[in-house]
Amino acid sequence: MSNKIFLISLFSLLACGRVAERIKVESVYPPISSINTVLAKELKNKADMRSSSIVLYPNPSELQGMSFDPVGPSELLEESGWIQVISKLSYGNRLPRGFSSGLDNKEKVLNAVRIILSVSDARDLFFKQAGQFQKDLDRKQKEIDQMQGEMTSKYICYYPVDNESGHTCEIASHPGDTAPIKEIAENCNALSEWVFKFTGDDLERFKSEVQSCVKFTKDYKKMRADVKKNKIAPLNELRKLAKGIVTDMLKQMELFNKQRYLLTAATNEDPANDDTKSQLIFNEDGNEIKLFQIYLDSGSDFKMYSLENGGIQKLKWFKNSDGIQVLSFSLVDEKFSFDAELAASTRDIFDLRFVGDIVYKEGNITRRGVMKMEFDF
Amino acid sequence: MKKMILLLALILSPMMIWAADIKAPFTLPSARVLPKGVRNLSFKTVLAEASEKYNNSSSQVSVADPFFKNITYKDMIMGKRDPVDKAGIISVMDTVGANQDDKFAQTIGQVNIKATAYVPVLAWGISKKATLAVAVPVVQYSTNVDTGVVYTDPTQYNKFLEELEKRGAGLKSSEFMNKMNAPIVSKLQEYNYEPLSNEQGSALGDIKVVAKQKVFENDLNLLAIQTELTLPTGRKGSINKVINVTGGDGQTDLGAGFIHDLSINEHLTLSSQAIYTIQFADKEAMRIPERQDSKLTPDIDNNTDRDLGDSVIAQTGLKLNYSGFNLGTGYSLQYKDQDAYEGTVYESEHYSWLSQDTRQRMQGVQFVAGYDTIEAYKKGQFKAPLSILFNYTVVVEGKNVVKDPVASVDFNLFF
Numbered sequence: 001m002s003n004k005i006f007l008i009s010l011f012s013l014l015a016c017g018r019v020a021e022r023i024k025v026e027s028v029y030p031p032i033s034s035i036n037t038v039l040a041k042e043l044k045n046k047a048d049m050r051s052s053s054i055v056l057y058p059n060p061s062e063l064q065g066m067s068f069d070p071v072g073p074s075e076l077l078e079e080s081g082w083i084q085v086i087s088k089l090s091y092g093n094r095l096p097r098g099f100s101s102g103l104d105n106k107e108k109v110l111n112a113v114r115i116i117l118s119v120s121d122a123r124d125l126f127f128k129q130a131g132q133f134q135k136d137l138d139r140k141q142k143e144i145d146q147m148q149g150e151m152t153s154k155y156i157c158y159y160p161v162d163n164e165s166g167h168t169c170e171i172a173s174h175p176g177d178t179a180p181i182k183e184i185a186e187n188c189n190a191l192s193e194w195v196f197k198f199t200g201d202d203l204e205r206f207k208s209e210v211q212s213c214v215k216f217t218k219d220y221k222k223m224r225a226d227v228k229k230n231k232i233a234p235l236n237e238l239r240k241l242a243k244g245i246v247t248d249m250l251k252q253m254e255l256f257n258k259q260r261y262l263l264t265a266a267t268n269e270d271p272a273n274d275d276t277k278s279q280l281i282f283n284e285d286g287n288e289i290k291l292f293q294i295y296l297d298s299g300s301d302f303k304m305y306s307l308e309n310g311g312i313q314k315l316k317w318f319k320n321s322d323g324i325q326v327l328s329f330s331l332v333d334e335k336f337s338f339d340a341e342l343a344a345s346t347r348d349i350f351d352l353r354f355v356g357d358i359v360y361k362e363g364n365i366t367r368r369g370v371m372k373m374e375f376d377f
Numbered sequence: 378m379k380k381m382i383l384l385l386a387l388i389l390s391p392m393m394i395w396a397a398d399i400k401a402p403f404t405l406p407s408a409r410v411l412p413k414g415v416r417n418l419s420f421k422t423v424l425a426e427a428s429e430k431y432n433n434s435s436s437q438v439s440v441a442d443p444f445f446k447n448i449t450y451k452d453m454i455m456g457k458r459d460p461v462d463k464a465g466i467i468s469v470m471d472t473v474g475a476n477q478d479d480k481f482a483q484t485i486g487q488v489n490i491k492a493t494a495y496v497p498v499l500a501w502g503i504s505k506k507a508t509l510a511v512a513v514p515v516v517q518y519s520t521n522v523d524t525g526v527v528y529t530d531p532t533q534y535n536k537f538l539e540e541l542e543k544r545g546a547g548l549k550s551s552e553f554m555n556k557m558n559a560p561i562v563s564k565l566q567e568y569n570y571e572p573l574s575n576e577q578g579s580a581l582g583d584i585k586v587v588a589k590q591k592v593f594e595n596d597l598n599l600l601a602i603q604t605e606l607t608l609p610t611g612r613k614g615s616i617n618k619v620i621n622v623t624g625g626d627g628q629t630d631l632g633a634g635f636i637h638d639l640s641i642n643e644h645l646t647l648s649s650q651a652i653y654t655i656q657f658a659d660k661e662a663m664r665i666p667e668r669q670d671s672k673l674t675p676d677i678d679n680n681t682d683r684d685l686g687d688s689v690i691a692q693t694g695l696k697l698n699y700s701g702f703n704l705g706t707g708y709s710l711q712y713k714d715q716d717a718y719e720g721t722v723y724e725s726e727h728y729s730w731l732s733q734d735t736r737q738r739m740q741g742v743q744f745v746a747g748y749d750t751i752e753a754y755k756k757g758q759f760k761a762p763l764s765i766l767f768n769y770t771v772v773v774e775g776k777n778v779v780k781d782p783v784a785s786v787d788f789n790l791f792f
Contacts (some may be wrong), residue, residue, distance in 0.1 A: 018424065018490035019577065020521040027485070027525030029558060030534045057461050091471035106460045113464035114471075121472060121544070323549035343547030355545035368461050372545070 005336055016099045047224065049278040050376050052265035052294075053120075054338075055246065056360050056369035058253055060105035066256045067101040070115070070245050075253065081241035085122050088238065092118075098249075100355035112249065119242045126242070130235035137224050144220050148187050151213045157183040159193055171202075188213035254299065260336065260362065265373075272302065280373065289317050296329065305331050312337075327354050333340075336362040340371050351376055399711045400425075401770040405694030406650035406707075408601040409640040410591050411502030416792050417510075419498045423785040426674060427490040431775035433734045440779070444486025444524055448560060450533075451477040454563070455668055458675075465549070467636035470765045473536040481533045484561050486524040492622055494582065506591040514582030514611075518622040521575045524561040524775045568675040571617050580612035583625035589636075597640050603652065605632040611657040616664050616677060624716045626683065628659040649693040656685035665723050666730040678722040686714030686735060694743065701752050703766065705745035738776040744769045747787075764789040 070082040077083055086092035095118055096111040103111075157169035160183045173180035185191040192210045196203075237329060250261040266272035272295055281291040293306035305311025315329040325344040330337060344355035354373040359366065385543035401422055411417055432438045439445075446452075450470045454477065457463045470477070495517070500510035528534060534557065556563040565572060586606045593600040611625020634652030641647055663681040667674045694707030716735040718728040747766030753759035766787040772780050 018491045018493055018517075018519060020491040020519040020575075022385030022575070023487045023521045023523045025485050025487050025523045028527040028529065030528045043714075060460065090474065094471045109461035110464045110467070113461050114468055117464060117468035118471070121468070124544070130751075219666040245475055283747045320551075322555070323552055324547045326548070341548065343545065343633055345542070345547050347543070347545060352546045368459075 006296065018054065047279050047281055047376075049265065049267040049280065051267050051269040052278060052371070052373045054263035054265065054296075054358070054369065054371045055116055055250065056261045056263070056358075056367045057116075058109055058259075058261060058365060059365075060109050062100075062253070062257050062259060063105050063108040063112075064109070065101055066099075066253070068112070068249050070098050070249065081244060085119065085238060085242045085245060086203065088125065089118065089122055097236040112253075116246050116370075119246045122242045122254055123189045123239050126235040126239045130232045130239075133227050133231045133235075137227055141224075142222055144217055148212055148217065151188050152185045152191060155185070155191055155196065155210070157185065157196070159192075166195045167193060168197065171196050171198055188217055259365070260299055261367075262299065264297040266297070266302075272297075276304070278373075280375070287317070289315065289327075292329070296331075298333065298336070300335075301333075303333070305333070326356075336360065338371075342371060342373070384591070399688055399690075399713045399737050399739050401739065401769040401772050401779075401783040402690070402692060402707075402709050402711075403768045403770055403783050404632040404787065405696060405705050405743060405745055405768075406636050406648040406692050407696075408589075408591070408599040408648065408650075410506060410508040410589050410601060411500060413502045413505045413767070415502045417498075417500040417789060419500070419787060419789040421494070421496040421785055421787045423494040423496065423783060424778075425492045425783050426781040427492075428488070431780055433736075433740075433777055435774065435776050437780055440488070440490070441486045441488040441522075443473070444484055444488075444561065446672070447486050447567065448481045448484065448526075448557075449478055450475055450481075453481075458667075464747055469537055469540045472540050473533075475533060475536065479533050479750050480530075481537070482526050482528045482531075482557065482560070483519075484524065484526050486522065486561065488620060489521040490620070490622060491519045495625075496582075508589045511585045512585045512587070512591075513571060513666065514584075515579055516582050516622065516624050517579045519575075519577045519778075520620055520622060522573050522620055523561075525559065526560055526572060564673050565619065568673050569617065570614070570619055570673065573619060576620075576622075578622075578623035580622070582609040583630075584608045599638040599640075601636045603632075603634055603636055603650075603766070605654070606630070607632070607654075616662050619673070626656075626685065627661060628683070629657045631655050631657070634690075642652065644697055644699050645695070646696045648696065649691075651689065651691045653687065653689045655687050658682065658684035661784040663718065663720075663731060665720065665727050667727065669730050669733075671730070676723055676727070678720045678728075680720065680721040680722075685774045686716050686737075687714040688737075694745075696745070698749075701749050703745065703747040703749065703764075705743070707743040707745070707771075709739070709741045709743070711737070711739045711741075734777050736776065738774075739772055739778045740774040741772050743768050743771075749789075762791045 069079055071080040074082075075109050082097065085093055089095075096114060098115070099111045110304040132174060155171075157167075158173050159170045159181050161168050169183070171184070184263040185194065188210055192214050196206055196207045247262065253259070253261050264270060265278045267278055269275060276295045278294045278296075279291055280289065282288065283290050291306075292312060293304055294312070295302070295304050303311065307315060308314075311332060313330045314331055315323075315327075317327055320326050327344060328339075328341045330339050338358045340356060340358045342354035344352065344354050346352055352375045354371075356371060358369045358371045360369050361367075403421070428441050429437055430440050432442065432628070450466065454463050454466050454470075457466065470479075493516070494514050496512050496514040496581055498512040500508055502508050538550055538553065541547075541553060562572065584607075586608070587603060588605075589601050589603045591601045592598065606624075607630035609625055609627045609629055611627075612623060613625060613627040614621030614623040632652050632654035634650060636650040637648065639647040653774075660680050661683045662677065662679040664674050664675040665678050665681070667676055688711060690709060690711045692707060692709040694705055696703065696705040714736060715732050718731040719725065720728050745766055745768045747764060749762070749764035750759040751762050751764070754762040764787075766789075768783075768785045768787065770783045772778065772782065
């Protein structure tokens with residue numbers, strides 16, 4: 001009995017290799033989101049850049065001792081560009097108003113970047129709103145044009161004659177006349193000045209339709225002028241004000257420590273004096289870049305950078321593993337360079353844009369930044 | 378051999394085969410020493426698991442509890458060091474009208490750990506009152522781990538993604554999606570931890586040298602003093618691993634205490650002991666928390682001043698021995714003081730966060746059963762004096778200790 005107990009015990013001692021049970025936790029994921037990718041057709045005929053921004057973020061140590069207030073010393077807060085811009089954002093009251101000199105340097109960078117991103121958001125908002133108004137005007141214009149076209153093709157002036165009654169017209173060609181003399185009015189206004197030989201109800205109908213067309217056109221013109229002046233123009237002005245806030249902040253930083261924080265590309269919105277504009281042109285299939293040149297004002301120089309002159313290097317246009325169309329390149333200058341990796345996307349049918357981070361190097365300094373290029377459809 | 382006293386209980390105090398933290402004991406105390414010139418070779422096999430623990434509030438939680446965490450905007454902001462990245466998240470949060478406490482998801486995880494310690498102990502009666510012993514533990518372990526994420530309400534996630542898409546930040550949105558599908562894995566990679574993986578292996582533990590000195594004996598009482606030296610021979614954990622099954626903590630301990638046996642009758646003994654252990658200070662590479670609630674951190678100080686908390690155990694046991702059959706039961710109370718850390722690379726407050734949840738307490742109840750051949754050997758019915766004991770310890774209450782019970786098998790040979 002003793003022997004058996006011992007043998008069993010010894011065996012149990014040896015047979016003690018144990019393995020932990022395998023585990024599998026069950027994750028619950030959100031629905032898969034589709035990636036916004038550009039289509040080849042959206043890339044065709046792209047040429048002039050509508051707008052571009054290249055902003056370099058300061059390193060914390062560079063802001064030591066610096067303060068910034070987007071409201072100028074002589075400005076009233078409620079009239080300042082700052083308030084005009086941020087009051088249009090739903091979260092405007094959350095934004096920091098610059099930074100004081102005593103604030104921690106990392107907090108200063110955080111505030112500065114929040115301002116840059118919020119201003120960019122505001123500019124997008126104003127652009128979208130202005131664009132929507134313009135789109136509505138364009139749609140209305142099309143309706144007016146269609147109406148005008150219908151009217152002028154409905155009431156053709158046959159055998160026009162200028163007499164004491166005015167510019168008189170017959171309402172139809174003579175029977176058998178295969179090539180009658182006729183005139184088509186340019187628009188309803190011109191149509192209203194002509195005298196057609198309608199009688200009775202036909203005359204009344206003609207007058208009513210022409211007057212209605214003239215009134216619609218007149219009302220539309222008035223409305224268009226009003227929208228352009230009171231809706232679109234203020235939004236464009238707000239866009240400029242918003243841009244001014246960031247430009248002002250970055251320029252102050254540049255003055256403060258003699259570093260570069262803003263690079264300006266020549267575009268439709270910011271043309272150079274000689275009217276040169278940066279361009280990006282794809283081939284028919286949208287899978288190759290035929291031309292890419294950037295006219296850049298770095299603050300100390302204005303130059304053109306392209307593949308041909310070596311200013312743009314390592315250019316790649318590819319779809320990454322996440323299905324995003326990416327434009328990556330290096331821009332190389334004697335004094336500085338930056339590497340850019342930009343994602344291409346379309347936005348709200350308004351435009352095509354390339355947005356992404358850049359890594360900027362100048363001497364021993366490395367700085368993060370962001371670049372955006374926008375093109376009209 | 379015949380002069381050997383019937384010794385069933387181990388001459389060693391409860392083995393702390395994993396240093397630093399307190400663990401459930403797997404032997405009952407005994408004040409007995411070996412006769413001069415007699416040796417005892419014992420081989421202990423200790424079976425331990427870690428799936429549940431008592432937390433700082435003495436509540437039972439999963440060992441994987443640190444994996445269960447809500448991901449909020451605040452976590453995402455605090456998890457970024459570069460103010461540019463922080464600003465990016467805050468900007469999106471502002472635009473979508475969210476607040477810092479709004480929740481994206483919850484990370485989840487599960488860990489199973491099984492460990493077996495093989496502890497050969499050689500003890501030698503160097504005099505009729507003193508015994509010296511050396512224990513060399515080897516730990517064999519198996520770990521299994523998996524992590525995941527649960528989105529019970531993907532509202533915040535969708536809003537964040539839509540805003541990034543609206544800004545044309547396609548690369549940021551895909552980076553966000555990839556990270557949020559495996560947040561723990563992403564964070565481990567970002568902070569240069571080794572990836573979580575299932576593991577099996579073995580490690581040398583801390584070698585322990587024990588000296589027991591009998592100081593008083595009469596018909597009923599036996600009193601001994603015991604000192605223990607734990608040497609830092611065990612394999613230490615890696616600061617780049619989230620789950621470590623270690624053989625030791627890399628530092629030296631010195632313990633001292635007393636043990637008392639009361640012979641109630643020829644079969645029944647009541648034993649008790651109290652041992653105080655000092656954990657000496659040393660320097661160690663540590664991951665320093667970047668925030669008070671950090672579970673993971675990229676910050677490393679390779680010369681952190683570390684002073685692990687001293688510990689004390691008070692234990693009592695009742696043993697019955699009858700014709701070779703042994704039964705016993707016991708109770709133990711252990712306490713370990715809070716660890717202390719200091720350093721110069723980061724702010725002192727960050728080092729103080731390492732001390733969180735390092736104060737420990739454990740109450741355990743033991744059950745022992747076994748058989749020895751001493752009597753059979755004396756009668757010539759068995760060739761050698763051997764013993765085998767099975768121990769089972771249940772942790773009934775604790776604070777910052779593993780809750781899982783510990784089982785052990787102890788084989789002894791006297792020669």
